[in-house]
Amino acid sequence: MARIVSTLYAAAVYGFIFLPVIVLVLFSFQATLFPIPPFTGPSLRWYEAVLRDARLTDGLLNSMLVAVATSALATLLGFLSAWGFARFHMPASALMRGLITLPLTVSYLIIGMGLLILFNWIGIPKSLITAGIGHVVINLPLCFAIIYSQMGDHQANVERAARDLGAKEWQVLLLVTAPMLWPALFASFFLSMTFSWDEFVIAFLLTRFDTTLPVEIWNLLRAGLNPKTNAVGSLVFGVSIVLAIVFELVAFRKRPA
Amino acid sequence: MLSFRLGRRLAGASFGILALYGASAANAADELNALVWCDHSDPNLLAPFEEANGVKVNVKEFEGTGAGLAIVEQSQPGDWDVMVIDSIDVRRGVDRGLFAELPEDKLPLGDLFPEVRMDDMTVIGGKRYGITEKFGYNTIGFNKSKVDAADMQSLSILTNDKYKGRVAIYDYYLPVIGLAAMSIGKKTADLTEADLPAIKEVLLKMKANAKAVTDVVSSQTALATGEADILVGGGEWVSAVIAKENPDLDFSVPDEGAVLWSQSLAMFKDSKNPDLALRFIQYVLSPEGQARLATSSCYWGMPANAKAALNDEQKAILRFAEQPEFLKRAQPYPAPSEELDKKMQDVWTEMLQAQ
Amino acid sequence: MSAGRQSLAGWASVSPALLWTLVFFAAPFAAMAAVSLFPKDGGGFSLANYTQFFANPSYWRALTNSLEVTLIVTAVSILLAYPFAWILAFVVPERWQRLALMLAVLPFWTSYVVRSYSWLLVLAEKGAVNNALIHLGLLAEPIQLANTRAATVIGFVHFFVMLLTLTIFANLKQLSPNYRKAAADLGAGPIRSFIHVILPLTMPGIMVGAFLTFVLAIGDYITPQILGGNNELLMPQLIMMQIGRRGDFASASALSIILMAVVTVAYLLCARWLKIERA
Numbered sequence: 001m002a003r004i005v006s007t008l009y010a011a012a013v014y015g016f017i018f019l020p021v022i023v024l025v026l027f028s029f030q031a032t033l034f035p036i037p038p039f040t041g042p043s044l045r046w047y048e049a050v051l052r053d054a055r056l057t058d059g060l061l062n063s064m065l066v067a068v069a070t071s072a073l074a075t076l077l078g079f080l081s082a083w084g085f086a087r088f089h090m091p092a093s094a095l096m097r098g099l100i101t102l103p104l105t106v107s108y109l110i111i112g113m114g115l116l117i118l119f120n121w122i123g124i125p126k127s128l129i130t131a132g133i134g135h136v137v138i139n140l141p142l143c144f145a146i147i148y149s150q151m152g153d154h155q156a157n158v159e160r161a162a163r164d165l166g167a168k169e170w171q172v173l174l175l176v177t178a179p180m181l182w183p184a185l186f187a188s189f190f191l192s193m194t195f196s197w198d199e200f201v202i203a204f205l206l207t208r209f210d211t212t213l214p215v216e217i218w219n220l221l222r223a224g225l226n227p228k229t230n231a232v233g234s235l236v237f238g239v240s241i242v243l244a245i246v247f248e249l250v251a252f253r254k255r256p257a
Numbered sequence: 258m259l260s261f262r263l264g265r266r267l268a269g270a271s272f273g274i275l276a277l278y279g280a281s282a283a284n285a286a287d288e289l290n291a292l293v294w295c296d297h298s299d300p301n302l303l304a305p306f307e308e309a310n311g312v313k314v315n316v317k318e319f320e321g322t323g324a325g326l327a328i329v330e331q332s333q334p335g336d337w338d339v340m341v342i343d344s345i346d347v348r349r350g351v352d353r354g355l356f357a358e359l360p361e362d363k364l365p366l367g368d369l370f371p372e373v374r375m376d377d378m379t380v381i382g383g384k385r386y387g388i389t390e391k392f393g394y395n396t397i398g399f400n401k402s403k404v405d406a407a408d409m410q411s412l413s414i415l416t417n418d419k420y421k422g423r424v425a426i427y428d429y430y431l432p433v434i435g436l437a438a439m440s441i442g443k444k445t446a447d448l449t450e451a452d453l454p455a456i457k458e459v460l461l462k463m464k465a466n467a468k469a470v471t472d473v474v475s476s477q478t479a480l481a482t483g484e485a486d487i488l489v490g491g492g493e494w495v496s497a498v499i500a501k502e503n504p505d506l507d508f509s510v511p512d513e514g515a516v517l518w519s520q521s522l523a524m525f526k527d528s529k530n531p532d533l534a535l536r537f538i539q540y541v542l543s544p545e546g547q548a549r550l551a552t553s554s555c556y557w558g559m560p561a562n563a564k565a566a567l568n569d570e571q572k573a574i575l576r577f578a579e580q581p582e583f584l585k586r587a588q589p590y591p592a593p594s595e596e597l598d599k600k601m602q603d604v605w606t607e608m609l610q611a612q
Numbered sequence: 613m614s615a616g617r618q619s620l621a622g623w624a625s626v627s628p629a630l631l632w633t634l635v636f637f638a639a640p641f642a643a644m645a646a647v648s649l650f651p652k653d654g655g656g657f658s659l660a661n662y663t664q665f666f667a668n669p670s671y672w673r674a675l676t677n678s679l680e681v682t683l684i685v686t687a688v689s690i691l692l693a694y695p696f697a698w699i700l701a702f703v704v705p706e707r708w709q710r711l712a713l714m715l716a717v718l719p720f721w722t723s724y725v726v727r728s729y730s731w732l733l734v735l736a737e738k739g740a741v742n743n744a745l746i747h748l749g750l751l752a753e754p755i756q757l758a759n760t761r762a763a764t765v766i767g768f769v770h771f772f773v774m775l776l777t778l779t780i781f782a783n784l785k786q787l788s789p790n791y792r793k794a795a796a797d798l799g800a801g802p803i804r805s806f807i808h809v810i811l812p813l814t815m816p817g818i819m820v821g822a823f824l825t826f827v828l829a830i831g832d833y834i835t836p837q838i839l840g841g842n843n844e845l846l847m848p849q850l851i852m853m854q855i856g857r858r859g860d861f862a863s864a865s866a867l868s869i870i871l872m873a874v875v876t877v878a879y880l881l882c883a884r885w886l887k888i889e890r891a
Contacts, residue, residue, distance in 0.1 A: 006703045013696045014715065017774065021719040023740050024730040033502045034481050036738050053300070081629035088622030100629055103637050105823075105879045107831020109848050110868045114640025117647050117861055120331055137636050140629060169621055198724045201833055201848075205855075208336075209290070209315040217725045219318060221838075223295045223555045225478045225499070233726030240721030244714070320856075327859025422756070428842055469759035469841030475732075482736040484758060599653075602857055603668070609845050610670040610677075 025237070028230035035227040046231035056232055059216030060239075063197055066128055066212055070135040071192035075185055077136070078143025083177060086151035087159070097148070104141040111137055112202035119206070126208045134202035139195055143188035150184040190247055197240075287312045289533050292325055292340040294318065294520060295473060295555035296391070297541075302549040306540045312533060320472065321429060322346040323598070329355060334527040338534040343431075344375045344519040345590045347387035357526040358384045363535065365542055368562045372584045379521055387521035390541055391550055393558040394508070394587060395432030396515035398491020400480060402505040409487075409509040412440035416462040420487055424467045425479045427490030430605035435516040435591050436490060437463070445516060445588040450597055453604055460608040463489060470609060473556060480506055494518075497557035497574045510583045517587035520558075551575065648865035652858075661866035674850040675870065681761065681846060682830045685768040686822050692769065693776035693821070700777070701784040713781065720774055728838040731767045732758050735839075759841025767835040772828075776821035783817025819885035826878050831871065847871050 027035035031043035050056050081100060085093055103111060115134050124130060155177060162176045163169075178185065200214040207215060213236065220229055289312055291297065298316045307314055319325040322343050329337065342350060350356045366374065369389060379387035397409045404423070408414055415437065427433060435445040437459040443452055464470075467489075471479050476495050479485040481503060488495060492515070496506035522541060524534045540546045547565035551558060559575055560567070567575070576583075593601055651660045665671045696716075704712050720727075734740045735757035742754040757763055791809055829835075833848040840846070845853070847867065854864035 003703070006699045009695055010699050010704075013692065013773065017716060017719050017770065019740070020727055020730040020734050020770070021722055023734050024722060024726065027733070033499065036482050036733055036736060037740065037743055077629040077632060080625040084622050084625030088619065088625075090619075090622050090626065096626065096630060099638075100633050103633065105827060105875060106637075106872060107827060107848075107875060109831045109833060109851060110644075110872050111637065111640070113851070113864060113868045114644045115636065116331075117865060118636075118640040118643045120861070121643055121647075123333065125333060125336070126331075133636055136632065140632060144629065194721075200725060208317065214723055214725050217723055218834075219295075219298070221725065221729055222318065222320075222472065222474050223298055225474055225481060229726055229729055233722050233730070236726070237722040241718070244718075244721065248714075323858040324856050327855060327857075330859050468756060469843060471759075471841065475838075475841070478732070478736075479759075482733070482758075483738050484736055484756075599858070603670070606845070606850075606853070607670045609842055610673050612844075 021237070024230050025234045027227050028234040030227040030230070033226050035225075035230050046227040047235070049228050050231045050235060053228075055216055056213070056220070059211060059213040060235075062128055062210055063213040066132050066135060066203075067193045067196040070132045070139060070196050071189050074136045074139035074143045074192050075147075075189045077140050078147050078188055079178070079181070079185060082144050082148035082151055083173065086148065087156060097144075100144050101141040103137055104145070108138060108199065109201050112205040115202070116205045126206050128207060128210050128212070131203040131206040131212065134206055135192075135196040135199060138199070138202070139192035142191060142195070146188045146191070147181060147184045150181055155180050186250070193243075289314045289338050289530060289537055290336060291316045291537070292319065292328060292337050294320065294341050296550065296553035296558070297341055299549070299553040299555060302541075302546070302553055305545070305549070306537060309540075310533065310536065314537070321431070322349060323602075326350070326353070329353075335525075335529050337525045338528040338530050339537055340523050340525065341390070341520050342387065342523055343590060344378045344387060344389055344521040345592045347379050347521055347523060348381055348592075350523060351381050351386050355525060356386045356523045357528065357531065358386060359388060359524060359538070360535070361385050363539065364388055365562060365564075368564050370559075370561060370563050370580070370584075372581075373519055373559075373561050375519060375521075378589075387523045388538065388542065389519050389561040390522050390547070391558040391561055392517060392519040393494050394492040394510060394515040394583065395427065395429075395436065395490045395518055396492045396508055396510050398476075398480065398488035398495050398506065398508045400483075400486045400503075400505050401507045403486040406507070406509065410511050412436065412511045412513045414487070414511075415440050415489060416459055416466075418466050421466045422468055423486040424463070425476060425485035425488050426463060426467050426470045427476055427488060427495075428470045428472050429490065430601055431590050432516040432518060433463075433490045434460070434601055434605070435588065438591070439513050439516070439588060442513075445591045448591050448593065448597070450600060453600060457604050457607065460604065461611055464608050464611050477556075490516075492518075493575055494556035494558050497552075498554065500574050510586055512586070514586035514588055515583070517584070517589055518558075519561075519589075644865040644868060647862050648869055650862055652860045652862050661863050662870070664863070665866065665870060670845075671850065671867075674845045674847050675874070677844050678830055678847040678871075679874070681764060681768070681836070682826055685765055685772060685829050686825045688765070688769050689772040689776050689825055690818060690822060693773045694780055694818070696773070697777045697780035697784055701781055713778070716774055716777060720771065724771075725834055725838075727770075728767050728835050731763065731770070732839055735763050735766070758839065759843060761840065761844065763839040763841070764836045764846075767839045768829050768832070772821075772825045775824060776818070779821035779824070780814060780817045783814045787813055816885045819882050823878065823882040823885075827875055830875060 026039065028046060029041035029043055031040040031045060084090065085097055090096065112134055115130065115137070119126070119130055158180065159172050159176055162172050167176070198214060199212075200218065203212040203215050204218065217229065217232055220232070291314055293316050295318045297303070298318055303314045303316070317328065319328055325340060325342060326349065340350070347356070366388070373389045373392045375389055379385060379389065397414065399406070399409050404420060408419065414420070434456055437456050438445055438448055438452060440459060441455055468485055469475070469479060473495070476488050476491060477499055480488055480491070480495065481499050492508045496508050500506055522538045524531065524538065528534050541550055542562055544562065544564045544566040547560035547562040548567045551560040551565055551567060552571055557575060559580065591601075648661050649657055649659065651658055700709060700712050700716075736742070737754040737756070737758070739758070741757060742751065745751040746754065787810070791813065831848055833852055836846045837849055851864050851867045851871070854860040854867065
């Protein structure tokens with residue numbers, strides 16, 4: 001009995017979770033102008049339209065670029081600071097750690113608004129770089145928290161051993177600490193990528209012409225109703241699944257079966 | 258190909274970091290930066306100009322003059338070359354010292370419908386700062402298979418609850434406040450703060466009948482998906498673009514009239530590329546550019562140039578033949594002072610928040 | 613290594629992140645606070661942007677609307693996610709659990725903006741939900757789902773059920789099965805052992821997820837803007853309107869700071885569950 005209820009419940013939740021996505025993908029193959037029933041496809045018309053739209057393909061590349069660059073920077077800064085706080089006795093350490101994780105508790109809209117006002121005030125023009133700065137702000141605390149939580153004392157012992165054998169500090173960091181923390185570094189990077197990739201409001205406020213995919217999709221939504229939006233959503237879905245499979249293969253291949 | 262472009266972008270971005278504190282790199286000689294309503298971002302409109310001149314047109318969309326001017330305020334001088342602005346608001350741009358004088362002898366002013374030249378708004382202090390490119394009506398859009406078209410001939414429909422729950426309201430305070438004012442016999446051009454309480458009452462009654470308050474595209478979505486059968490503030494701009502798929506979508510110009518919307522093109526004084534900006538304006542006002550603009554994918558509208566190269570079917574959808582009759586009954590957008598504008602927006606916000 | 617070099621290396625490694633946070637997080641916040649005190653209409657220093665918020669009922673209501681929607685979303689998401697996480701952790705066989713989790717996360721790799729818009733079409737009068745209910749004979753006529761608060765809530769719950777499932781699942785997996793056994797041995801029934809043993813032990817997972825839900829939902833612009841049909845305004849919509857309609861950064865800043873204050877209160881309420889500890 002409990003099994004049946006469990007199965008039904010899980011099926012209902014999966015149904016709820018998948019409903020909009022199935023509809024989204026189905027109507028990306030719609031042949032006519034409105035992505036609503038009845039289904040008139042299948043047709044690849046809207047995929048062609050997406051691939052011919054330079055703003056969307058540029059947005060896709062911009063999003064990849066921003067996601068990779070900001071995640072790398074956030075992971076690097078997070079790693080360095082986590083190591084510093086774990087290995088050295090810093091004055092007011094708790095306070096400083098609190099400061100670094102503080103952005104986690106602030107809505108993206110507020111972070112974006114603050115940067116917009118600051119940049120506007122100093123006179124820095126909006127661009128992908130300013131949006132990227134915002135993405136590092138939201139992802140740095142996350143990377144720091146993940147990596148810091150994985151800094152154990154056993155790693156400190158290995159580091160000490162390396163130092164005793166004559167390794168320089170940067171060599172210890174690069175050749176000993178980083179490889180030991182590899183899963184945490186990878187998780188930080190991947191999670192940052194996910195957040196940056198789908199982030200809208202900061203990119204919306206801080207970019208001008210060259211912008212990220214979510215903002216281009218928003219522009220598309222405001223420029224006319226048609227299944228092109230569905231097609232671009234389905235393409236993003238496809239790209240993300242490929243990335244997820246890569247993540248699976250890379251992150252878990254060392255695990256015993 | 259993709260990886261090549263990605264590489265170029267990476268290089269570009271790292272260079273961009275170096276140039277961050279230098280001048281804004283956005284205004285290359287072969288790029289035109291245009292601040293526009295969404296109808297101007299249709300590739301069908303831009304591509305012929307880009308190909309003919311070997312340039313790239315960067316567009317940024319906004320809805321509503323306040324939003325457009327806000328973007329300009331956040332920019333550096335020289336960031337923008339041309340702007341699409343409601344004709345009535347050309348003066349606001351000129352007051353802020355944003356626009357350059359346009360050379361009348363290089364523009365097809367003689368070909369424009371005389372009713373929409375609007376020289377009283379686009380010529381200021383004897384100098385021309387804007388030229389009308391497109392116009393239409395904010396009126397009653399509806400689905401004629403679902404509602405009685407005769408009911409749509411009177412603005413009393415705004416507050417009548419016959420179609421309660423079937424109505425969407427276009428989310429732009431100026432034209433809808435104009436319609437509300439006309440429904441109680443006020444002239445859009447003469448509105449003052451004293452008129453606001455009566456207008457607010459109309460708006461609140463409208464909201465009580467309405468299902469949603471929607472922007473350009475969600476208005477189209479609402480009519481197309483059957484979410485709503487009447488769109489207050491609608492017109493050819495919403496029904497024409499989807500008329501092919503759903504021929505039942507239509508609009509009326511009620512006996513009391515409708516609000517005339519009219520877009521103008523203006524050129525920025527600080528443009529780094531004034532020649533290209535002028536060529537763009539000339540292109541948009543040419544018969545070919547006008548036809549493409551009139552039938553743009555975001556929304557359709559009447560071309561200002563009577564020689565626009567439209568076919569008969571397109572003209573029928575736009576109701577070309579009835580224009581003289583419509584124009585007689587139309588009134589312009591309200592043109593509030595900055596102070597009244599804020600009050601109008603507060604009334605609008607109150608309407609949105611009302612249950 | 614000498615103590616001096618020690619502290620130098622420490623500072624060198626933590627200062628980039630600290631500086632980044634100070635320059636691009638703390639400084640913008642200070643700028644925002646400063647700007648909010650100088651209203652757009654001129655007249656110099658004034659609290660007008662704040663008094664306006666408390667004096668104007670349509671502004672004030674944006675905050676109460678936001679709080680209502682966010683609390684409903686958080687509660688509904690927890691109630692839906694907890695049993696689901698439980699099933700994934702204890703009913704689904706171990707070797708299928710990764711796949712089951714992957715499946716639950718998969719739909720969220722479509723673009724967020726597109727997903728909200730897809731919900732709008734699913735919930736429309738001619739959309740999939742109304743069609744299905746009419747075909748099943750559960751409805752005679754389509755009902756209004758799109759462009760309502762319910763639509764906003766559904767759009768939010770969709771995302772946050774997934775998020776809470778992850779945090780609660782992780783928490784449940786850390787529980788030793790012995791707890792349940794011990795409680796049973798002491799004569800506690802399944803309900804009592806759940807309330808007195810399991811639930812307190814999974815509070816951290818619930819609270820981390822609930823706090824994330826609260827912060828992300830109360831600051832989100834897309835979902836209410838696309839799904840709510842402007843039938844009411846939430847705080848992020850009101851904030852974006854200040855910029856979008858008239859470029860009023862001062863007022864937008866003041867509203868942002870008020871929103872931030874609300875989130876801070878939520879943080880303080882959850883703080884004891886949100887510590888980041890080293891392994």
